[in-house]
Amino acid sequence: MSSAAPEIIARKRDGGELTPSEILQFLEGYHRGDVAEEQMSALLMAIFFRGLSDAELGVWTDTMINSGERLALSGLSRPTVDKHSTGGVGDKISLILAPLVAACGAAVPQLSGRGLGHTGGTLDKLESIPGWRAHLSNDEVRHQLETVGAVICAAGSGLAPIDRRLYALRDVTSTVESIPLISSSIMSKKIAEGTEALLLDVKVGRGAFMKDHDRALTLARTMVALGESHGVRTRAQLTSMDEPLGRAVGNAIEVRESLDVLRGGGPDDVRDLTVALARHMLDLVGIDADPAQYLADGSALRVYGEMIRAQGGDPDADLPLGVHHHSVVATSPGVVTSVDALAVGVAAWRLGAGRARKEDPVSAGAGVEVLVRRGDHVDAGEPLFEVYADDLEHLELGVDSLSGAVHIGESSLSAPPLLLEVVSASE
């Protein structure tokens, strides 16, 4: 166990600034096993309270990147641009966005993690497709980017390996909610991934990790600065996450809704947000194309099919929902004033679509279909949600979570905008 570690912890605890060599010593010591889990845990909690300066955060992130390999994406025939969402309820945007941006001429290397808690993971959603595999070798990633233009897969264990351990440690020690720790975790993996440009979709609201607008803005600015200082053109779009995105929340059910959008239908909010994010991504790499057109003409759908097939999946497979289902109905008539994204996210999670621990399996068929939106008139007894699960026990847990998830009043205000601030490097 490192004897210098307590001094470094104490300096941060007391509000001091750590030197580059102290950060290096601590993180590399942790990587080697000389700094114990309990020492890292104490430092993380001290950072929760004291923060990290820009200089500290830069070195912290560098050290995490340098602890592992980097993907070599240069030399591709297309510019690379990735997107990362901080996690929302019903956020299936990646499934549509990656093939759409690829159809417009960019390469999208979307290396993802798995969902934890009430916001679902993109990999979990795609794994509801028979045969589809999340794990690719670096060569396979590169080849697929060259041939298809889009890849969504699991981030390999070689990228920022310190971050993988820190992520698990933060989860059990309640040191997740720290802006510098969140920023360095996300950005170390994205920088190591080697993308030229990155769009961050920073969710804010009841159903988001960041409930507070100012904190979300600080997170966005911190990540944009970190990306830019590492040579990645980075932009952040703050988006509202008070209500679920689209109608589908779960795994297979979200893939089905994504296909609806790729085929020209689906909910307006999902389509509008996807196109808006695509415009930012294309702008970041200087591609002058209208993504709405590539969505409308079926190009995105075609790339989606190639992307799924390249990873062993059948894009046309039937995706069944849970065999047990139940309608949650309105108990009184009125106007829907809001649909609580957090409650819907928790319900989907408890139905079996999400996991409490990273080793838990998830159900492909579990999920929630949201049947009403803000402003809709409903009668007593009218269905608000259709709920799916693999067994009655999960079904009941999910149904319980939805009581009170729809607020019904006499009249509703119009929905707040989905797209909030954009944070660019120039700010």
Add this chain to the structure above:
Amino acid sequence: MSSAAPEIIARKRDGGELTPSEILQFLEGYHRGDVAEEQMSALLMAIFFRGLSDAELGVWTDTMINSGERLALSGLSRPTVDKHSTGGVGDKISLILAPLVAACGAAVPQLSGRGLGHTGGTLDKLESIPGWRAHLSNDEVRHQLETVGAVICAAGSGLAPIDRRLYALRDVTSTVESIPLISSSIMSKKIAEGTEALLLDVKVGRGAFMKDHDRALTLARTMVALGESHGVRTRAQLTSMDEPLGRAVGNAIEVRESLDVLRGGGPDDVRDLTVALARHMLDLVGIDADPAQYLADGSALRVYGEMIRAQGGDPDADLPLGVHHHSVVATSPGVVTSVDALAVGVAAWRLGAGRARKEDPVSAGAGVEVLVRRGDHVDAGEPLFEVYADDLEHLELGVDSLSGAVHIGESSLSAPPLLLEVVSASE
């Protein structure tokens, strides 16, 4: 690993108050092994920042006490009163105080820990006496209290076992300096020990753990309240620790100085503080005796001899100092304006008298003799310290630490008082 633990950590982190059942769940879970070291470490750091309310601290301390056994000291023919010092440089008071108070008619069950860092441990000092053993069974402790009236020995591993693990964890995670954590650590062991009354010698100043007077006062008040609420009559004496206590700092060298005091000589400050603390202890258990008289007439020396012999030691043994020694001399003439207790403590530690880690051995013969006091006139070349070590390497380390330890000026202010506030339950 406990899944409720992250929620409890998060509540404390965010400034909330933990319920009794949450504290019980967390600490007992830790004791059983369900709450991991890293989770405890995160909670300790959160407590460092957020503190514990009186109610939380009471339950926290109770749970630590209830995790182990209690010594049954009731039924002794004498009232029991213990003393605990928060640690000073040259603080050999216990060696004189325990037999003195026993000579006056009380029973003194002084169960101690070992020194860590620059303040020496009472057990380490006594272990420089050939044959003396620190480890006694509970029956031996009780028997010695009945027959001799005083026992200084190692606190058994059965007392507040959670505290033993927390103590080690706090040391490596820099979560030592927290008033509720210090208070519960000290008081859980003293309450489990079963003493009827307790005097706390809370050191404040450059050479003390608490540098700041207000924090020392808060610590004293917290511990007094905790003792009283558990049925232990508790009082605290704040004492100054800017300069070393007495002339001797080390192990054998401090035992020698203690014997000087027991024989009627020795430094005034050591004798005066011992008598003042003895008066408090006797007052706490209602014994009307003048300790100065029992020190002067040799009664305390007689009990000291019995106490040492009862634990296998030879009270008359020769206690050699380190074979390598060196005089640190004044480089300029003038008046001594201060002797830096911290520098002297660190020097003794580096000479080999103290340990950096709890498993390190200590040297019996290493130590510092302080040859000058505030107000003394010194000439250039006149010895300030005589330094002892077992080898030249340690000798050099210790000598280095003493450069600048004596401040020499043109005139000195009179020494501040050694005895500061008294904190009693009635406050």
